Amino acid sequence: MKLQHNLGGLEGLDPINTEVQVFVEPWEQRIFGIHTAMMALSNQLGSSPPQYAIEEVPTTFESFWTWGHLRMGAENMHPFEYFRLRYYEKWLGGISGFFVSEGYITQEELDTRTAEFLASSELAAAPLPQGGEPAIDEQVVKYLREGDSPMRALSAPPKFALGDQVKIKEVNSGEHSRLPGNLKGKIATVIKVYDNAFAYFFPTTDGIGEPMPVYSLAFQAETLWEATTTEPNMIYYNDIFEAYIEAA
């Protein structure tokens, strides 16, 4: 398990940075837009409930790219690098690395052009190339409006019911997980069984992927943290996939 799987409750950190801006540097907007376009053009959307005609979109992007892939990249970073880099710095490294590894661009092309912009403030301030197929942008907006719901029909009834005491399994987080690591082995109460089942973008080694029930669980703080380090009169809730839960 990586440190970034296990942030909840970490002690010894700094006061909160209450920065309310979404982007603290203008360049961050660009990598956010690129990532969102990749999700909107991703090849699995052809089988997504909105039934996108993704194969007809005239983009050269042919890959499978979702939040799951972006998160997996961040979870596989050196844990100290994860903390050293600002949010969108992690995105820039992961996404540019993906385009190189998938052969869309070469590292040399990226490095050469980056060096050109660094060497010339005139080039760095020049407009981006224009043009392209408008149908690409139409698909991007269609994705933003219609989304990619992972809700599917239940294939089996939920194993647990409202009010049940349950225990979080001690699964290995692997390279990508949707289970906060500090919950492993802990006891919680089911406060809601969500309707239907929820898939994940791809199968993970820790057991999610296929559609399964999801539960809203309530954890008492004193079951998670040593009493003197937490606070009275609080409840911590988390939405947890059934694969991570066993009977208490």
Place this chain on the structure above:
Amino acid sequence: MPSNYPGFQYDADRETFSAAKVKALESLLIEKGVITGNTVDTVLGYFETEMGPFNGAKLVARAWVDPDFKARLIADCNAACDELDFPAGMSGAEGEHMRIVENTPAVHNVIVCTLCSCYPWPTLGLPPYWFKDPTFRARVVREPRVVLAEFGVELDESVEVRVWDSSAQIRWWVLPMRPAGTEGMSEEALAALLTPEAMMGVATVQV
């Protein structure tokens, strides 16, 4: 034994380098037909004009003046969004399954995503930096009152604090309390009082 880890070192031209690299990437992707020259601006424009905290503010203001609507919003956030005149997309990307929780004199809710930065895009737009910061994500789940105090929110000991962590596909947000002194204000004026922070539980609404 000293650590082998070289420490948190940053290049002096950290931002200049990132700006050049992202521009190099975007220009190459446009030339190679992955995206167009308008794609990124199209995405950014969508969040400036169509999906943003101005939508959440309208929903909260309506809930403050219409208790029946408030009940419907809490019971089924996505269905309640359809009652107002919003652009298409209120159940779109990162809003397919939203839930809102209500602050009262007895209960204060705060939202976090300890694993990443899950956020309800249609109602609140894109997440602010504080929400994405690992320090907030690590601390608020264990010591929410201390963290809220650092945001300027002081809660009485009698108030139950509920922390909601988004580890699956539900996108959470908060229905804040209507402040005193707003009796008779229009929905539009009430909506103008709301902030993303109030609608995620790290601020109260100020008149």
